[in-house]
Amino acid sequence: MAVNVNEYYENIQNNYLFVEIARRVDKYQEENPDADLIKMGIGDVTKPLVKSVIKAFHNAVDEMADADKFRGYGPEQGYDFLIEDVIENDFKPLGVELKNSEVFISDGAKCDTGNFQELFSQDNIIAVTDPVYPVYVDSNVMAGRSGKPTDDGFYENIVYLPCTAENDFVPELPKEDVDIIYLCYPNNPTGTTLTKDQLKVWVDYAHEKNALILFDAAYEAFISTDNVPHSIYEIEGAKEVAVEFRSYSKTAGFTGTRCGYCVVPEEIFIKNSKGEDVQLNPLWNRRQSTKFNGASYPVQRAAQAIYTDEGKKEIRENLDYYLENAKVIRDNLEKIGLKVYGGVDSPYIWFKTPDDIDSWTFFDILLDQANVVSTPGAGFGPSGEGYIRLTAFNTYEKTVEAMERIKELKF
Numbered sequence: 001m002a003v004n005v006n007e008y009y010e011n012i013q014n015n016y017l018f019v020e021i022a023r024r025v026d027k028y029q030e031e032n033p034d035a036d037l038i039k040m041g042i043g044d045v046t047k048p049l050v051k052s053v054i055k056a057f058h059n060a061v062d063e064m065a066d067a068d069k070f071r072g073y074g075p076e077q078g079y080d081f082l083i084e085d086v087i088e089n090d091f092k093p094l095g096v097e098l099k100n101s102e103v104f105i106s107d108g109a110k111c112d113t114g115n116f117q118e119l120f121s122q123d124n125i126i127a128v129t130d131p132v133y134p135v136y137v138d139s140n141v142m143a144g145r146s147g148k149p150t151d152d153g154f155y156e157n158i159v160y161l162p163c164t165a166e167n168d169f170v171p172e173l174p175k176e177d178v179d180i181i182y183l184c185y186p187n188n189p190t191g192t193t194l195t196k197d198q199l200k201v202w203v204d205y206a207h208e209k210n211a212l213i214l215f216d217a218a219y220e221a222f223i224s225t226d227n228v229p230h231s232i233y234e235i236e237g238a239k240e241v242a243v244e245f246r247s248y249s250k251t252a253g254f255t256g257t258r259c260g261y262c263v264v265p266e267e268i269f270i271k272n273s274k275g276e277d278v279q280l281n282p283l284w285n286r287r288q289s290t291k292f293n294g295a296s297y298p299v300q301r302a303a304q305a306i307y308t309d310e311g312k313k314e315i316r317e318n319l320d321y322y323l324e325n326a327k328v329i330r331d332n333l334e335k336i337g338l339k340v341y342g343g344v345d346s347p348y349i350w351f352k353t354p355d356d357i358d359s360w361t362f363f364d365i366l367l368d369q370a371n372v373v374s375t376p377g378a379g380f381g382p383s384g385e386g387y388i389r390l391t392a393f394n395t396y397e398k399t400v401e402a403m404e405r406i407k408e409l410k411f
């Protein structure tokens with residue numbers, strides 16, 4: 001008898017980005033105990049849950065202590081009270097009609113974007129933008145959908161779509177045939193967006209090639225520019241070819257509370273090995289019913305409070321606060337002559353290092369000389385080399401202070 005490992009796990013590159021950042025930061029702090037570090041690296045929020053969310057959360061916890069109101073297992077797909085508010089508030093105003101059965105409440109977009117690939121054959125070819133949120137790639141590597149890692153930081157059998165200043169961060173259509181395309185807009189890590197026309201190119205491509213788009217809209221709430229779609233379903237024909245993921249993490253400070261959802265329209269059909277059509281929505285329903293027992297009742301009530309008038313106002317204030325930080329970062333970096341991207345419809349600012357300094361070297365310069373923790377772009381994929389990501393999630397005061405320090409740097 002022997003327990004054998006899933007060897008696909010051995011393909012995973014030892015690219016523990018945030019572990020390596022933490023290691024460097026800890027070392028620096030140990031050697032410089034008085035250094036006042038400003039953390040603008042990891043994408044976690046700093047503002048607490050808003051009042052109306054906390055009130056709904058408390059009320060729901062109290063219900064759980066009352067024999068008449070107590071709730072046990074809930075629907076794996078989420079409670080209708082939240083699903084209905086999602087449809088009414090997140091999609092109806094965009095002119096998008098959805099059925100309750102097309103919305104699946106979850107404990108966040110990381111799980112959903114990581115798990116969704118289970119529904120597809122191992123032979124399917126996936127395409128990702130580069131740089132990229134690592135979950136899309138790693139979950140497919142674990143499932144055996146990639147080959148081995150290559151020396152230059154890619155994986156065999158995965159198609160990479162470079163997004164750099166050279167193409168204005170708009171990915172080109174793949175030259176080879178691909179089956180599943182991960183798109184994330186507003187983008188993590190680059191903070192850039194696609195216009196409706198630019199996204200339509202992908203929807204049309206998916207129709208033409210019978211491909212499927214997995215669209216991650218975790219940062220949708222940060223969009224203020226007119227022509228930038230909040231949902232892929234604003235694009236004609238998207239319901240037949242796209243799944244959309246949403247998260248309350250950055251929208252409403254749920255990073256530690258955990259709630260999100262995904263939309264799987266009933267119009268999507270994929271193929272079985274006999275070439276017959278198989279509807280995707282029941283497959284995801286089956287997957288969730290088997291492996292997930294629903295987000296907790298108090299968490300779903302807390303999420304529902306975001307859709308009240310008070311809740312909307314409160315989360316808007318927080319989003320605007322982060323967007324103001326983003327503007328401070330953008331403006332200051334531009335003032336010192338850096339090429340800056342993102343940060344308009346996104347809490348992420350992506351900038352080109354001066355003099356083509358590599359990402360990790362510039363990360364160390366920011367850490368040593370400005371005591372600012374950033375994220376090296378190379379950690380998100382080979383096309384991120386030569387870039388740095390800063391987040392707008394710190395306090396306004398610390399953001400301003402960080403910019404003062406960076407402006408003093410000599411490079």
Ligand code: PLP
Pocket residue numbers: 043107108109110111113133184188216218246247248249254255259260
């Ligand atoms: N998708 C993207 C692009 C993200 O950047 C993140 C978090 O950083 C997530 C999904 C995960 O969101 P959640 O907290 O809902 O799991």
